[in-house]
Amino acid sequence: MRLFIYCSDPREEADLETKISQQLLVPNEKIMRLANCGYPMVLAHPICFRDGAGWLLSQIDFMINNFHPEQAIFVGHDCGWYETVPSLAETSLFEKKRDIANIHKMLLRRHPYQAFVSLFDVSQQGGQVQFEHFAA
Ligand SMILES: [Zn+2]
Numbered sequence: 405m406r407l408f409i410y411c412s413d414p415r416e417e418a419d420l421e422t423k424i425s426q427q428l429l430v431p432n433e434k435i436m437r438l439a440n441c442g443y444p445m446v447l448a449h450p451i452c453f454r455d456g457a458g459w460l461l462s463q464i465d466f467m468i469n470n471f472h473p474e475q476a477i478f479v480g481h482d483c484g485w486y487e488t489v490p491s492l493a494e495t496s497l498f499e500k501k502r503d504i505a506n507i508h509k510m511l512l513r514r515h516p517y518q519a520f521v522s523l524f525d526v527s528q529q530g531g532q533v534q535f536e537h538f539a540a
Pocket residue numbers: 411412413418441442443481482483484485
Protein backbone atom coordinates (compact mmCIF):
# COMPACT_ATOMS: atom_id res chain seq x y z
CA MET A 405 0.00 0.00 0.00
CA ARG A 406 1.22 3.49 -0.81
CA LEU A 407 1.06 6.56 1.41
CA PHE A 408 0.12 9.89 -0.19
CA ILE A 409 0.78 13.18 1.61
CA TYR A 410 -0.83 16.21 0.00
CA CYS A 411 -2.66 19.48 0.53
CA SER A 412 -6.43 19.23 0.94
CA ASP A 413 -7.21 22.49 -0.89
CA PRO A 414 -10.60 21.67 -2.51
CA ARG A 415 -10.61 24.36 -5.20
CA GLU A 416 -11.02 22.81 -8.64
CA GLU A 417 -7.64 24.00 -9.91
CA ALA A 418 -5.90 22.71 -6.79
CA ASP A 419 -7.93 19.59 -6.04
CA LEU A 420 -5.11 17.11 -5.50
CA GLU A 421 -7.49 14.45 -4.16
CA THR A 422 -9.16 14.16 -7.56
CA LYS A 423 -5.95 14.56 -9.56
CA ILE A 424 -4.20 11.85 -7.57
CA SER A 425 -7.16 9.51 -7.97
CA GLN A 426 -7.37 10.10 -11.72
CA GLN A 427 -3.69 10.18 -12.57
CA LEU A 428 -1.65 8.25 -10.03
CA LEU A 429 -3.78 5.40 -8.72
CA VAL A 430 -4.44 2.09 -10.37
CA PRO A 431 -8.14 1.07 -10.44
CA ASN A 432 -9.42 0.03 -7.00
CA GLU A 433 -6.06 0.83 -5.39
CA LYS A 434 -6.42 1.37 -1.66
CA ILE A 435 -4.04 4.00 -0.32
CA MET A 436 -3.14 5.69 2.95
CA ARG A 437 -3.69 9.45 3.00
CA LEU A 438 -2.33 12.32 5.02
CA ALA A 439 -4.13 15.36 3.69
CA ASN A 440 -4.52 18.75 5.27
CA CYS A 441 -4.19 22.36 4.13
CA GLY A 442 -0.52 23.09 3.53
CA TYR A 443 0.67 19.47 3.60
CA PRO A 444 3.45 18.57 3.02
CA MET A 445 5.01 22.05 2.75
CA VAL A 446 4.76 22.63 6.50
CA LEU A 447 7.75 20.27 6.79
CA ALA A 448 9.89 22.63 4.71
CA HIS A 449 9.26 25.46 7.18
CA PRO A 450 9.15 23.81 10.61
CA ILE A 451 9.87 27.06 12.45
CA CYS A 452 6.89 28.84 10.87
CA PHE A 453 4.63 25.81 11.19
CA ARG A 454 6.00 24.21 14.35
CA ASP A 455 2.76 22.53 15.43
CA GLY A 456 1.76 21.39 11.96
CA ALA A 457 5.23 20.11 11.09
CA GLY A 458 5.55 18.18 14.34
CA TRP A 459 2.11 16.67 13.92
CA LEU A 460 2.72 15.65 10.30
CA LEU A 461 6.12 14.15 11.13
CA SER A 462 4.61 12.09 13.94
CA GLN A 463 1.89 10.87 11.57
CA ILE A 464 4.42 9.94 8.87
CA ASP A 465 6.63 8.15 11.39
CA PHE A 466 3.63 6.23 12.74
CA MET A 467 2.43 5.16 9.31
CA ILE A 468 5.87 4.12 8.12
CA ASN A 469 6.76 2.28 11.32
CA ASN A 470 3.41 0.51 11.68
CA PHE A 471 2.03 0.07 8.17
CA HIS A 472 5.26 -0.08 6.11
CA PRO A 473 4.00 1.61 2.93
CA GLU A 474 5.85 0.50 -0.17
CA GLN A 475 6.15 4.18 -1.12
CA ALA A 476 5.53 7.51 0.59
CA ILE A 477 4.55 10.05 -2.03
CA PHE A 478 4.71 13.77 -1.32
CA VAL A 479 2.60 15.80 -3.68
CA GLY A 480 3.25 19.51 -3.79
CA HIS A 481 1.47 22.23 -5.68
CA ASP A 482 1.38 26.01 -5.98
CA CYS A 483 0.11 26.04 -2.41
CA GLY A 484 -1.76 29.03 -1.05
CA TRP A 485 -0.85 28.06 2.50
CA TYR A 486 2.44 29.93 2.05
CA GLU A 487 0.43 33.14 2.09
CA THR A 488 -0.63 32.52 5.69
CA VAL A 489 2.90 33.46 6.79
CA PRO A 490 4.03 36.97 5.82
CA SER A 491 7.68 35.95 5.45
CA LEU A 492 6.69 33.19 2.99
CA ALA A 493 3.99 35.03 1.05
CA GLU A 494 6.31 35.86 -1.87
CA THR A 495 7.59 32.29 -2.25
CA SER A 496 8.06 31.52 -5.95
CA LEU A 497 6.96 28.37 -7.71
CA PHE A 498 10.63 27.39 -8.06
CA GLU A 499 11.07 27.75 -4.29
CA LYS A 500 7.94 25.69 -3.65
CA LYS A 501 9.40 22.93 -5.79
CA ARG A 502 12.69 23.24 -3.94
CA ASP A 503 10.77 22.82 -0.67
CA ILE A 504 9.43 19.49 -1.90
CA ALA A 505 13.00 18.38 -2.72
CA ASN A 506 14.17 19.45 0.74
CA ILE A 507 11.34 17.53 2.41
CA HIS A 508 12.37 14.52 0.36
CA LYS A 509 15.99 14.78 1.57
CA MET A 510 15.00 15.35 5.19
CA LEU A 511 12.68 12.34 5.30
CA LEU A 512 15.22 10.16 3.55
CA ARG A 513 17.62 10.89 6.42
CA ARG A 514 14.88 10.08 8.94
CA HIS A 515 13.77 6.85 7.24
CA PRO A 516 16.73 5.81 5.08
CA TYR A 517 15.19 2.49 4.06
CA GLN A 518 11.95 3.99 2.85
CA ALA A 519 11.08 4.70 -0.77
CA PHE A 520 10.04 8.32 -1.01
CA VAL A 521 8.68 9.86 -4.17
CA SER A 522 8.12 13.59 -4.61
CA LEU A 523 5.76 14.96 -7.19
CA PHE A 524 4.68 18.47 -8.02
CA ASP A 525 1.33 19.31 -9.61
CA VAL A 526 2.03 21.19 -12.82
CA SER A 527 -1.45 20.92 -14.29
CA GLN A 528 -2.50 23.69 -16.57
CA GLN A 529 -5.82 25.24 -15.64
CA GLY A 530 -8.50 23.59 -17.76
CA GLY A 531 -5.92 21.30 -19.35
CA GLN A 532 -4.31 17.95 -18.81
CA VAL A 533 -3.51 16.84 -15.27
CA GLN A 534 0.25 16.44 -14.95
CA PHE A 535 2.68 15.73 -12.16
CA GLU A 536 6.37 16.53 -12.37
CA HIS A 537 8.71 14.17 -10.59
CA PHE A 538 10.69 16.36 -8.29
CA ALA A 539 13.30 14.76 -6.11
CA ALA A 540 16.57 15.81 -4.57
ZN1 LIG B 1 -2.13 23.81 -0.87
